[in-house]
Amino acid sequence: MKSEIIVIGDELLIGQVLDTNSKWMATELNKQGWEVSRITTISDGADDIKEAIASAFSRVDVVLMTGGLGPTSDDVTKPVLCAYFGGKMIFDQSVYEQNLRYFAGRGLQMNESTRRQAEVPDVCTVIPNPVGTAPVMWFEHGSKVLVAMPGVPNEMRVAMKGEVLQRLRTHYGDHDAILHRTLMVFRNTESGLSERLTAFEAQLPSCIKLAYLPMPGVVRLRLTARGNDEAMLSNILDEMVEKLRVLLGGDIFCEEDTTLGGALGKILLDRKLTVATAESCTGGNIAHEITLIPGSSAYFNGSVVAYSNDVKHRVLGVPQDALDAHGAVSQPVVEAMAVGACRMAGTTCAIATSGIAGPDGGTPDKPVGTVWIAVCCGDKVVSECAHFVGTRAFIIERATQRAIMMLVDLLLSRD
């Protein structure tokens, strides 16, 4: 089953809000073996909405929409859908009562525009929205299905997981299976890797596709299998993964599609190690990446974000001499921070950063983007001075990725 996603909202087209809904929806649909063939982001304008629906239905049978369902006058999706499917608006008592309960549960008063949230087209099936006031609407017309969901991520997710996916499964019966396997590879560029895998790619079975997903210092290799015999596809994928293990050996650092924090976590768990962070310029982002992983409390004890030199000295025990002689952004300081983090949190490993995220604070010697990173495990300490060019957020993100990969590298090099 092929579907398209339509995302509605002026705020997306002026860049004020980042759309995370379509990525999440695509992931969930994919897990069902359903393909998302296009994602279209359009304005809150009625004409745009109508045109985008007609265009999507010319290519696929299923359209999932998010956004444009708020109670305010800039949200026009509901009447547009009503006209498109040839219905009229009616007042839905059960939506109204659900919204009354929703407001009461939060100690809020229902007002006129919230009351209007209970108006729905008479040509749709209303799917309850237990975590908000905008109704989720299921439209069916011949072979076509359109589901309109709120743009608030949590409301969309609850609706999808709750009833939307279930209804789509019921509606569409059996389908092709789509399976993915992802290997995370380091110590290779994308093109270097592609050269090493030329022969492997040439003899891939036709049901298998290989994709390269590069990120800084890491390439994800994604094998996708498509067909109706799931067990057979799974076996072929196992074989292909085994071939890649032989070809790439220790350059594969994780055999799961996870984040760098997740990959580090698996290695730490495997080896019964623990980690702490001491962060200056990354400001807590490394700790955040590590703790986004469920179960990270098994190997993560704590962190210090040490922005001021005073905190570096008092909490992490960085010698005042080192700070005075070399400055905060220096090898002796960042190494002392890493060692101090282990001591502070009682861990076997640590990651530390000290750098200049900008846009101000750079000097000719240490321009914006200069980041000293140290990682340690037991009595091994490794450090490097990295240079990143970009915005503050970009420098923080890159330094975070590099710092995590340095610890991964240290741990895998110990063998």
Add this chain to the structure above:
Amino acid sequence: MKSEIIVIGDELLIGQVLDTNSKWMATELNKQGWEVSRITTISDGADDIKEAIASAFSRVDVVLMTGGLGPTSDDVTKPVLCAYFGGKMIFDQSVYEQNLRYFAGRGLQMNESTRRQAEVPDVCTVIPNPVGTAPVMWFEHGSKVLVAMPGVPNEMRVAMKGEVLQRLRTHYGDHDAILHRTLMVFRNTESGLSERLTAFEAQLPSCIKLAYLPMPGVVRLRLTARGNDEAMLSNILDEMVEKLRVLLGGDIFCEEDTTLGGALGKILLDRKLTVATAESCTGGNIAHEITLIPGSSAYFNGSVVAYSNDVKHRVLGVPQDALDAHGAVSQPVVEAMAVGACRMAGTTCAIATSGIAGPDGGTPDKPVGTVWIAVCCGDKVVSECAHFVGTRAFIIERATQRAIMMLVDLLLSRD
């Protein structure tokens, strides 16, 4: 000038990678007064790419594309564009030499597939890419312009800022101005706010549009003015903002389009206050939100991520009695964490969290999503027990937002 963005990549349609490029591009185009009227995300398939280009050009004159320009065999954008614009592929010596320098600068070896990065259509102008190996390509055909850029965010950004925006300005001459003003409002629901602003909306000049951008606990009000007299539009916007100030008073907590961390930062700076965080379940994310803001070192000293009770006790001075008697997720502990963070970092204010981000670790008494939050300023301490329903990442994000807004509320209530 109206434009559309086309984002290419199978990895986006299966939800493996989040597209942040189009948001960034939309923001930059908007700053120039140019409208982005649609964003289309498609696969790496040649037919999809051709169809999406033709469809976009039926609506607008300018198409900006990202992605599909890697050296691997799954990236087909370059030959597709070459055929679309009726050219043939040639070897571009200057791209080749730039790539040689790029590789040499990183101590890497050029290989055959990287060499192919220098093959470009003879019907485009190549824009140098100083931070990567994929060429940026500018195609012109009659009134139409298409710019193809790499999908790697940093490469796209450097290209846009470096030459693409400049070329578009030159190509299109004068244009309508688009101005935005954003007010961040709290203590109101979206619908409650819309009701309070009914009369205001009814008498808005026709050149002004009002949009409501809700997020948890906060509504952004965005006024957009469009026209050819920028000075006049700016004056009208000033008037409208003044009216909103009178109508909404203290419910406006920030008059800038920034993050919650940015809004908090402005208040702290204004009042010459400083802040630290003590984070358990939010794992450093509050510190990260605060330190994403340039200049945050003026009011942020440091943080402790205290995952283990041992770190809570030793580093933050949370009494062992309180941990034993009430557990880590409790009012006495979170308040002691906040007070301890002030002491540890030597700040006037602090934010502390202790909760269960899940998916494991919940109990009937304290289910997953239970988060105690405390904020303090001087000797005022305020705490609350919040409940969030969703994934681990969602609970962390919501707890972060709520915690920051609690400190904003405390600071603005002091007057």
